[in-house]
Amino acid sequence: MRTPRMAAGPADRELLQQDAGSGAPYRLLVAGLECFADRGFHATTTRDIATRAEMSPAAMYVHYPSKGELLYRLSRLGHADALRATLEEAADDEDDARPRLWRLVRGFAEWHARHHLLARVAQYELNSVPRDRLPEILDLRHAVARTLEAEAERGVRDGEFEIAELHESVRAILSLGIDIARWYRTSGRRTPEELATIYADLVLRMVLPRDPVAATAHS
Amino acid sequence: MRTPRMAAGPADRELLQQDAGSGAPYRLLVAGLECFADRGFHATTTRDIATRAEMSPAAMYVHYPSKGELLYRLSRLGHADALRATLEEAADDEDDARPRLWRLVRGFAEWHARHHLLARVAQYELNSVPRDRLPEILDLRHAVARTLEAEAERGVRDGEFEIAELHESVRAILSLGIDIARWYRTSGRRTPEELATIYADLVLRMVLPRDPVAATAHS
Structure with a gap:
């Protein structure tokens, strides 16, 4: 996995936290945001996002059924x-x-x-x-x-x-x-x-x- | 391979043709442009571009040593x-x-x-x-x-x-x-x-x- 060059700033983190709390759903939103911003939606895999959030892909599916759904939440x-x-x-x-x-x-x-x-x-x-x-x-x-x-x-x-x-x-x-x-x-x-x-x-x-x-x- | 939704218009085609003639290098530029515009650089493989240009990846390398080089030419x-x-x-x-x-x-x-x-x-x-x-x-x-x-x-x-x-x-x-x-x-x-x-x-x-x-x- 490549390390994203983009890091979510405090304003984005605060907004995502207001929506998703501070647990796994929040960490996945931040990870998705950074991966999408860095390499684009199509080049990002579910595994990239889960790894970035220090979770397994299976654990991600509990919260977001697809990377498309995660993009929709962010959008x-x-x-x-x-x-x-x-x-x-x-x-x-x-x-x-x-x-x-x-x-x-x-x-x-x-x-x-x-x-x-x-x-x-x-x-x-x-x-x-x-x-x-x-x-x-x-x-x-x-x-x-x-x-x-x-x-x-x-x-x-x-x-x-x-x-x-x-x-x-x-x-x-x-x-x-x-x-x-x-x-x-x-x-x-x-x-x-x-x-x-x-x-x-x-x-x-x-x-x-x-x-x-x-x-x-x-x- | 997915079909790109984006198609290069006449103005872009003319510009690329002026630069690369009308043979394989030109067809690869058009294919690269459409693939990058559609799914982004990181999600595009050399094979995507070659397939779109109806060539083999090996034939592409004759003209452009990498997809990065092709992006540089377009840019x-x-x-x-x-x-x-x-x-x-x-x-x-x-x-x-x-x-x-x-x-x-x-x-x-x-x-x-x-x-x-x-x-x-x-x-x-x-x-x-x-x-x-x-x-x-x-x-x-x-x-x-x-x-x-x-x-x-x-x-x-x-x-x-x-x-x-x-x-x-x-x-x-x-x-x-x-x-x-x-x-x-x-x-x-x-x-x-x-x-x-x-x-x-x-x-x-x-x-x-x-x-x-x-x-x-x-x-």
């Missing part, structure tokens, strides 16, 4: 927590669309930096989630996108935002958050909160109304 | 062509930083949509490129980032752009392009050029100077 935890973190930031009773969108974006981006290992598995192994489990995961994803889209639409309606291509702009906002999981390292120059704040500022610039002359200067 | 082709496409767009003798940055972003984003399969392998399998081949790939990546950063810096110096966090803003611009490879489908609602044009517009909004009152309305 659901990740997507549900990303949604929670995004909505939580915007839960304040703000009347103005600007601080609301700003907080949503900051929450989403910060989650992807803080949970970059879990985010990577949740985002990049989506195609490997068992087919019968996929609708639940897609619902969670759509909830994030719908929230951002509704907020952007509301801002346009109220005259606070100016968004020529709503669908693609929401895609772009999601991309900024999701791609953090690909490159973020804990040893980097920015904390998750610092990075997310910068990104939320950038997104607000994308949607705030502009001087029409300046906005068309590139054509 | 180099992808990164080199992304750099070419990015620079090509901005090759015009433009004096103004705005159209120059706009074209760079459009070229980079469009490449990632048009070559989304090759882009996915080049971007997401970077950790699997053989260690001795990695510096060459990283040089190509840095060239793209440096070009964007130099253009952004020049715009700030000339008073055309207003960028609070240069490093993170360039990161964000790169993310918008790279993440296209994760979600783009040929069957989607936008052509590569349409999508890239929308993204270039969004990026320009991020960097153009703003009314200071509007820009701080969220804090």
